[in-house]
Amino acid sequence: MLTIHHLGRSQSERILWLCEELGIPYELRRYRRDPATILAPPELRDLHPLGAAPVVEDDGVVLAESAAIVEYLIARHGGGRLRPGPEHPAYAEFLYWFHFANGNLQPVVGRLMMVGRVGLGPDHPVQAAVQGRLDRVMALVEARLAGVSWLAGDEFTAADIMSVFSLTTMRLFQPIDLAPYPAIRAYLRRIGERPAYRRAMAKGDPDLEPMLA
Template sequence: MITIHHLGRSQSERIVWLCEELGLRYRLVRYERDPVTQLAPPALQAVHPLGAAPVIEDGGLKLAESAAIVEYIIARHGGGRLKLAAEHPDFAQFLYWFHFSNGNLQPAIGRAMFMDRAQLPAGHPVQAAVQGRLARVVEAVETRLGEAPYLAGAAFTAADVMTVVSFTTMRFFLPIDLGPRPNIRAYLQRIGERPAYRRAMAASDPQR
């Protein structure tokens, strides 16, 4: 059975959700953030040197990095489900959006968070550049979801598992105004109706 080391209110919820979608049994070990700093507890460093989540244990294997974990679980335990084969017409879209979250969306949100905490004066060029980048990244998602119901295309895939946390759980750290983003809002509603997603959120962050 896979053990998932999960930090509350973090991207490690992706792994819980993935296991629920694939119908895999898992053991969940939860960690809470420091109430003042919102940082991960020292106990996570005993699990992995980076002291961050997610981390999984599978037999004698210990693996970190959410994208790597998602690919590993799909390949080793998921029978290749929730990913598209190379011959699928949407294969390139799947690859792009699977990597988009950690390659563009999460970094853009992270930079905006740091700039917000730095409290730079209004109109500061770095602040403007960071906010502009975030707006373009979010608009890319909005545009894509106007073309297809899910990021890879017609089918729900691991690209969606990787992306949703940026618009849901990350709101606790940096709210993004989705008022002018009807496609993203409709997408999140579709995701929220998935039984596996509901089970995953109840297990990973029951207090939110």
């Protein structure tokens, strides 16, 4: 059986959610962050040198990196579901938003978090540049969701599973005011209505109320 090594309040929630959407059976092993450092516990280094989550074990395969795991599970256990093929009219949009999640959205939130910890102040050019980049990224997501129900278009896909963490749980570490983004807020309400998302969050982070507003 597939084993998911899940770090609480982390992007590994994507893997639980994907498995719940696809009906893939799995064994869940939960880890808690170190209360002092807020980092992953050392036990995860026994699975992968970076000591981070998610990590999955599947029939002798040990795999890290959430995007790689998502693609692997869809291909190996999901029958290609939640991933439009090259013949699908939304294929290019799916690819763009699937990779946008870890290529733009999550990195810029992380950069803002790191820069904020240095205490440069809002008028410092580095702080202003990173904030400006986040504002442009959020505006792009808002514009996209103002015209479609899901990031790839009319159908829910793995691009949504990849993107939601940065708009929700990651705000525990770097607050983002969603008030200026009504389309994103409506999108997150749709996410919250998905039974698979609710099941995944309840299993992985039972003490966390999903940040859907």
